Amino acid sequence: MKYIARFFVFAIIFGFCGRPVLAQIYGTNTFEFQFGNLPFEEDTDLTTSYNQLNLYYDSDKISLFGKFEQFFTPFKSRNYFDVTQKRFQFQDDNLRIRIGNFYETIGSGLLLRSYDIPGSVFESDFYRTRYAFFRDLEGIAFDADLDWAEIKAVRAEPLQNDLPPNFEPDSVRRPDLVEALQATFFPTDDLSVGAAFMRVNTPFSSDYSEFVSLISSVQLPASFQVFSEYAFNTSSDIFSFSRNQSYALYAGLNYYKGSFGGSFEYKNYNNFRLGSSGFNDPPSLIKEHTHPVLNRSTHVPNTANERGIQVEAFYSFDGGHSLVANYASTINNVARRSRFFEYFLEGTYKVNDNLTLKSFADYAKDDPKGQDNRISLGLIADKGFQNSKNIILDVQYQNFDELGQSDKSENVFASLSFGFSSGLSVSAVFESTTEPGLTDNPNTFPEIETDPRTWFGLNSLYKINASNSVALFIGTRRGGPACTSGICYEILDFEGAELRITTRF
Amino acid sequence: MKYLLIFSFLLGSTFSANNEIPNFRLKNLDNRTVSFNQIKGENLTVIDFWATWCKPCVKSIPEFVKMDEEFDDDDVKFIGISIDGPRNEAKVKPFIKSLGVKYPVLRDSDSSVMARLRVTAVPTLLIVNSDNEVLYFHEGYKSGEEVEIKEKIKELLEE
Numbered sequence A: 001m002k003y004i005a006r007f008f009v010f011a012i013i014f015g016f017c018g019r020p021v022l023a024q025i026y027g028t029n030t031f032e033f034q035f036g037n038l039p040f041e042e043d044t045d046l047t048t049s050y051n052q053l054n055l056y057y058d059s060d061k062i063s064l065f066g067k068f069e070q071f072f073t074p075f076k077s078r079n080y081f082d083v084t085q086k087r088f089q090f091q092d093d094n095l096r097i098r099i100g101n102f103y104e105t106i107g108s109g110l111l112l113r114s115y116d117i118p119g120s121v122f123e124s125d126f127y128r129t130r131y132a133f134f135r136d137l138e139g140i141a142f143d144a145d146l147d148w149a150e151i152k153a154v155r156a157e158p159l160q161n162d163l164p165p166n167f168e169p170d171s172v173r174r175p176d177l178v179e180a181l182q183a184t185f186f187p188t189d190d191l192s193v194g195a196a197f198m199r200v201n202t203p204f205s206s207d208y209s210e211f212v213s214l215i216s217s218v219q220l221p222a223s224f225q226v227f228s229e230y231a232f233n234t235s236s237d238i239f240s241f242s243r244n245q246s247y248a249l250y251a252g253l254n255y256y257k258g259s260f261g262g263s264f265e266y267k268n269y270n271n272f273r274l275g276s277s278g279f280n281d282p283p284s285l286i287k288e289h290t291h292p293v294l295n296r297s298t299h300v301p302n303t304a305n306e307r308g309i310q311v312e313a314f315y316s317f318d319g320g321h322s323l324v325a326n327y328a329s330t331i332n333n334v335a336r337r338s339r340f341f342e343y344f345l346e347g348t349y350k351v352n353d354n355l356t357l358k359s360f361a362d363y364a365k366d367d368p369k370g371q372d373n374r375i376s377l378g379l380i381a382d383k384g385f386q387n388s389k390n391i392i393l394d395v396q397y398q399n400f401d402e403l404g405q406s407d408k409s410e411n412v413f414a415s416l417s418f419g420f421s422s423g424l425s426v427s428a429v430f431e432s433t434t435e436p437g438l439t440d441n442p443n444t445f446p447e448i449e450t451d452p453r454t455w456f457g458l459n460s461l462y463k464i465n466a467s468n469s470v471a472l473f474i475g476t477r478r479g480g481p482a483c484t485s486g487i488c489y490e491i492l493d494f495e496g497a498e499l500r501i502t503t504r505f
Numbered sequence B: 001m002k003y004l005l006i007f008s009f010l011l012g013s014t015f016s017a018n019n020e021i022p023n024f025r026l027k028n029l030d031n032r033t034v035s036f037n038q039i040k041g042e043n044l045t046v047i048d049f050w051a052t053w054c055k056p057c058v059k060s061i062p063e064f065v066k067m068d069e070e071f072d073d074d075d076v077k078f079i080g081i082s083i084d085g086p087r088n089e090a091k092v093k094p095f096i097k098s099l100g101v102k103y104p105v106l107r108d109s110d111s112s113v114m115a116r117l118r119v120t121a122v123p124t125l126l127i128v129n130s131d132n133e134v135l136y137f138h139e140g141y142k143s144g145e146e147v148e149i150k151e152k153i154k155e156l157l158e159e
Helices: A002-014 B003-009 B057-069 B089-098 B112-116 B146-159
Strands: A019-037 A046-059 A062-072 A079-089 A095-102 A115-123 A132-135 A137-145 A149-156 A179-189 A193-202 A209-220 A223-232 A245-255 A260-270 A305-316 A322-331 A339-354 A357-364 A371-384 A391-400 A407-419 A424-433 A453-463 A468-477 A481-483 A487-491 A494-504 B013-015 B025-028 B033-035 B044-050 B078-081 B103-108 B123-131 B134-139
Touching: A019 A115, A046 A132, A062 A095, A062 A132, A079 A132, A115 A487, A179 A209, A179 B112, A223 A494, A245 B089, A305 B033, A305 B089, A339 A407, B044 B057, B044 B146, B057 B078, B057 B146, B078 B089, B123 B146
Parallel strands: A019 B013, B044 B078, B078 B103
Antiparallel strands: A019 A046, A019 A494, A046 A062, A062 A079, A079 A095, A095 A137, A115 A132, A137 A149, A149 A179, A179 A193, A193 A209, A209 A223, A223 A245, A245 A260, A260 A305, A305 A322, A322 A339, A339 A357, A357 A371, A371 A391, A391 A407, A407 A424, A424 A453, A453 A468, A468 A494, A481 A487, B025 B033, B025 B103, B044 B123, B123 B134
């Protein structure tokens, strides 16, 4: 009886007796079916299905959201159905309140960063469970915009996303409690200054760690922009920069004039992995590559101690040609001193309206991975035809000296893609490696395989219409580290067939 | 209890059959928060989701710069939304300036607006009318597709 009474109360509040509001429900659904397994797995031909439904409801200033995930395999312990995100949001022109699961970043991410990678499906190597890859916050957030200031306040628990949704106890997936307040002021159109205060409660501790961040951005004359953020633990000495303190400094300068653009960035991080889940993400200052041989060779910052710079310059020529040059250098000093540096040059030459050539060259030293004299080269040719058809040939090569190995390790990537005007595209991808860590089959220990290892796969994607698409993969796919939107995570090898159906409604 | 709340909430609303986008808010390249309704076009708005690291996006942007100039008198507004995270934010402004972009560019560094607009890949282009209804949705970019996009804008302007 009391539920019926409550129903009427809510119905009255939300519109029965008020003015009806225009509302809509919409969403996306991703279904993925796999038949196959990891290449070295003994139980072959594992069948799995994964489904992710994102459902939104918008009505004037109110919106609701739910993410529903389901994973099914022959192994009961891996299966789950869960509402992995839910959110209530109120928003008008100057105010926003969110309750439930949401995303928020403080400053440049030195103190707190959350993210979503829409459409991604992550598979945990240890739990062999598939789930959406995101790091959200669960709690409440408030933000307000005024002409002269912006204020945000957050009280939430960040997700530890290396644990799958069916992990028990669930509380372990959100071990930290974060309370943060950030205020940014705009004294002039060209200047913003701000500060953030954050306190963190970690498991098994009744004490709070407290952090402060100072943020500024100045647009200078002649198209220069300078920005900086300095964050520190309040128990550390401010601006001391000594080894036993906890701080993070990030600063940058960018410039553009005509067809030229450039940026310079500096980082200095020390004892700055925050919380037990590591929910902050200071900028890495490493070039983000989409070329496969370089994408998986990226450097992930070690916030225990890391400092370095990144310089990038780009120029767009008349006729659609362009040039990009990047230099990044990083030094870690944790148990021992290690260095990463990388020189990268990429040129795009538009031969005519239908043919574009792109090439890159990269030279790097990567002490944390034990790689030296790493040379990567690539050539991509994109030929367009009438009616939006095209062919892309992409060939990439990499070699390097690996610590403890007498021979150079080599990686080869080649793909040939065809795009058709009907919405169909198909591609063939070949990869090979002589990296000792990848050629060896761990199941045959103590035997060590050293023959080159190869992968070959066929991809096809058919866009049925603007709302539906079907993708099919057949063959073997190389895994390894992958970076998307600045977030790096591990992808597992796969051998078999994979079908993905994506729907927007 | 919570299901009652949701159910009564839904009943209290009138559903729209239209495919509307919400009035989202994002920071621009001067670090100021703006809402979509503040900067959208009088007639049509073309929203381009892109990133500095996305090869097809970089190829498509010069074509949108040309279209932005071409449709300037027709109340068609272009808006770029960069999904670059803090890792690449320093590069976004000089990068788009070097490409001659004059239209507003916003930053969706956690991809939350991207997800809310049901975009799962970059580049993705949406054409939205003055009532925020999505009239056209285009995922990916291949050389030559700018012709199709331009024709679509012309067709929608004539309607």
